[in-house]
Amino acid sequence: MEAIWYGILAILLGTYILLDGYDLGAGITYLFFAxxxxxxxxxxxxxxxxxxxxxxxxxxxxxxxxTIFPKYTGILFYNFxxxxxxxxxxxxxxxxxxxxxxIFENRPVLKRFFGYIFxxxxxxxxxxxxxxxxxxxxxxxxxxxxxxxxISQKFSPFTEKTGLFDWFxxxxxxxxxxxxxxxxxxxxxxxxxxxxxxxxxxxxxxxSFIELILIALFLIAxxxxxxxxxxxxxxxxxxxxxxxxxxxxxxxxxxxxxxxxENKAFILSTNTIIFSWFSVMVAMYPHFVMPLGKATLxxxxxxxxxxxxxxxxxxxxxxxILLLAYSIVVHKYMKxxxxx
Numbered sequence: 001m002e003a004i005w006y007g008i009l010a011i012l013l014g015t016y017i018l019l020d021g022y023d024l025g026a027g028i029t030y031l032f033f034a035x036x037x038x039x040x041x042x043x044x045x046x047x048x049x050x051x052x053x054x055x056x057x058x059x060x061x062x063x064x065x066x067t068i069f070p071k072y073t074g075i076l077f078y079n080f081x082x083x084x085x086x087x088x089x090x091x092x093x094x095x096x097x098x099x100x101x102x103i104f105e106n107r108p109v110l111k112r113f114f115g116y117i118f119x120x121x122x123x124x125x126x127x128x129x130x131x132x133x134x135x136x137x138x139x140x141x142x143x144x145x146x147x148x149x150x151i152s153q154k155f156s157p158f159t160e161k162t163g164l165f166d167w168f169x170x171x172x173x174x175x176x177x178x179x180x181x182x183x184x185x186x187x188x189x190x191x192x193x194x195x196x197x198x199x200x201x202x203x204x205x206x207x208s209f210i211e212l213i214l215i216a217l218f219l220i221a222x223x224x225x226x227x228x229x230x231x232x233x234x235x236x237x238x239x240x241x242x243x244x245x246x247x248x249x250x251x252x253x254x255x256x257x258x259x260x261x262e263n264k265a266f267i268l269s270t271n272t273i274i275f276s277w278f279s280v281m282v283a284m285y286p287h288f289v290m291p292l293g294k295a296t297l298x299x300x301x302x303x304x305x306x307x308x309x310x311x312x313x314x315x316x317x318x319x320x321i322l323l324l325a326y327s328i329v330v331h332k333y334m335k336x337x338x339x340x
Contacts, residue, residue, distance in 0.1 A: 002299040005068050006286060009061060014277040016057035017129070017180075019327070021273065022266070023047060023054060024129075025184015027094070027122025030115060033185070033203055037108075039196050040115060044101060046191040055091065056323060069302035072288045079140060079148050080132050087128045094121040126180050127173070131164060134172035136289045137222065137280070138162070143295035157225055162292065168221050175214040182207050182253065183273060186265035193262055201257045204265055208253040215250075226290055229283050239282045246275035 026047050034040040066073045077084060097118040104110040135148070138157050152166035153159035159166075185204050189197045222229055233239050249271035256265050284290065286298040 002286070006299040007281075009065055009069075010277075010281045012057055012061040012064065014274070014281075015327075016054060016061060017277065018183075018270065018273050019057065020054040021180045021183045022187035022269075023184070024122045024126050025181045026188050027119055027184070028126065028181055029184055029188050029200070031119025031123060033200060034196075042192045042196055043188055044098075044115075046188045047098070048102075056326070060319060060323060069288070069299070072297060072302040075140065075142060075289065075297055080135070083128050083132060087125060090121050090125050090128070094118060094125065097121060126177055129180070130173035130176040131169065133176055134169040135162075135164060137172055137284075138166070138168050138225065139290035139292035140297075141292045141295075142289070142297045143293055157292075168225060171214065171221060172218055175211065175218050178207055178211050178214065179269075179273065179276075182211065183266075183269040186267075186269040190263050190266040197262055198257075201265065204253060204256050208250065208256075212250070212254070229290070232282050232285060239279075242275045242279040242282060246272055246279055249275060 026043055030040055030043040030047075034043045062073070097114050100114040101111055101118060104114065139162075140148075141160070141162060149161055149163040150165065152163035153161045155166050157166050157168045182204055185200050185207075189200050189204075233243075249268045252268040253265065253272065256268070286300060288297045288299070288302060291297070
């Protein structure tokens with residue numbers, strides 16, 4: 001049963017990253033790649049249809065994880081509580097900034113100012129997500145619940161006093177950041193057309209080559225830190241289908257400028273994220289965070305002893321069906337390109 005709950009949580013969190021990832025990535029596009037007012041308007045139009053529909057999955061993950069695996073959420077909030085609170089605060093501020101862009105439509109100076117604020121908040125949100133996941137993949141000293149320091153001793157993941165930053169977490173966070181950015185660029189391309197799309201496709205192609213190098217370095221470094229991380233793949237080789245499909249989709253992004261149509265980039269980035277997420281979850285299972293030291297935090301010891309388990313199962317089923325229906329209806333309603 002623990003494996004099922006692990007899978008449900010992985011799907012909830014992965015769905016949030018997939019759906020809100022293009023929203024946040026598109027917000028970064030507004031900051032760095034939309035140079036003219038017309039291009040900025042294209043980005044805001046792309047985001048306005050979907051920006052408020054995706055955080056539901058994150059709330060579902062937090063609520064379910066807190067109920068079923070309290071030790072897991074306890075470790076997360078103890079180590080990353082300040083960053084998680086900043087993440088939710090920045091989500092609120094991002095909403096405010098986006099609405100102010102619309103309110104000050106006819107006041108260019110204020111619109112531009114809040115546009116930069118909006119782009120900055122999106123960038124910080126992606127940085128928070130990237131750093132937290134990088135630390136989870138690097139690992140935590142579960143038996144020693146001291147807070148993370150800001151920088152690891154000797155800037156290494158092998159020190160007793162780990163920190164938010166070391167060479168592995170920076171490498172991994174950069175890889176995640178660029179992956180989310182590519183996903184956001186693909187969304188903007190999907191919702192628009194013309195010269196701006198050609199410009200963004202060129203950016204996607206260049207970032208894909210950088211991302212390929214980062215992925216290779218990450219896999220080598222991850223194996224170096226956790227030699228047994230790929231044990232599940234050697235035991236059950238059929239799981240290799242996930243990384244293979246992820247690489248196929250990713251290599252497709254590297255040739256995006258040669259494809260006809262505007263939906264290829266988003267489809268390929270979506271497939272890359274989905275299959276990459278499953279690949280990482282298979283490698284990590286049953287761990288919630290990679291272990292540093294002898295103590296581990298897994299689906300089998302993170303705690304679920306509530307007598308209300310039977311009722312929670314049914315609530316999860318009902319909520320999951322409602323979330324799936326809501327997501328399908330909203331995305332189906334808003335599909336297609338925007339008018340110029």
